[in-house]
Amino acid sequence: FNTSSQKQQDLDAAQIELGTRKEDPVMEYRGQPLKCVQDVVVRWWSTYAMVKRLIILRPALERLDAEKKLKNTTDKADAPSRMLTENEWQVLESLSELLEPLKAAQQVLESEKIVTSSLVLPYLTIICTHLQQYISAADDLNDDEEMYPGLSASLIDVAKKMMEDF
Numbered sequence: 001f002n003t004s005s006q007k008q009q010d011l012d013a014a015q016i017e018l019g020t021r022k023e024d025p026v027m028e029y030r031g032q033p034l035k036c037v038q039d040v041v042v043r044w045w046s047t048y049a050m051v052k053r054l055i056i057l058r059p060a061l062e063r064l065d066a067e068k069k070l071k072n073t074t075d076k077a078d079a080p081s082r083m084l085t086e087n088e089w090q091v092l093e094s095l096s097e098l099l100e101p102l103k104a105a106q107q108v109l110e111s112e113k114i115v116t117s118s119l120v121l122p123y124l125t126i127i128c129t130h131l132q133q134y135i136s137a138a139d140d141l142n143d144d145e146e147m148y149p150g151l152s153a154s155l156i157d158v159a160k161k162m163m164e165d166f
Contacts, residue, residue, distance in 0.1 A: 014061075018063060051099070102127060105127055110124060
């Protein structure tokens with residue numbers, strides 16, 4: 001969508017038709033159709049912003065997929081859909097849950113308007129508690145893959161690795 005003005009216009013139109021122009025908790029809302037967010041290396045929480053925006057745009061993306069507007073012009077007519085599967089959407093939901101508190105902490109700690117050194121230990125405690133709760137909940141849900149098939153073991157591994165780093 002970021003490289004094709006036609007695809008972006010299609011996404012805008014789908015949002016307007018579906019009424020999905022709503023408050024966006026990720027980025028400041030300006031009353032316009034939302035755009036996809038790209039992951040940026042210099043802001044690690046941009047992964048969260050990208051994932052959360054995709055989740056918000058899901059209905060519009062599904063509409064475009066149903067209308068065969070997600071395919072590239074180079075795709076063959078019988079090429080498979082580029083739309084995410086239900087399991088992939090569930091993994092994104094889970095990733096969003098994992099990253100949300102980390103994004104909030106990052107934004108507070110990168111602030112230039114307040115003294116943040118006194119906030120480091122409290123936020124570290126909050127992050128560690130969140131990661132422990134996430135790992136525990138993920139382990140419980142992972143016992144029953146039928147109930148929550150999108151919960152990827154790799155997300156649990158990421159949370160465990162983050163805990164090791166703290």
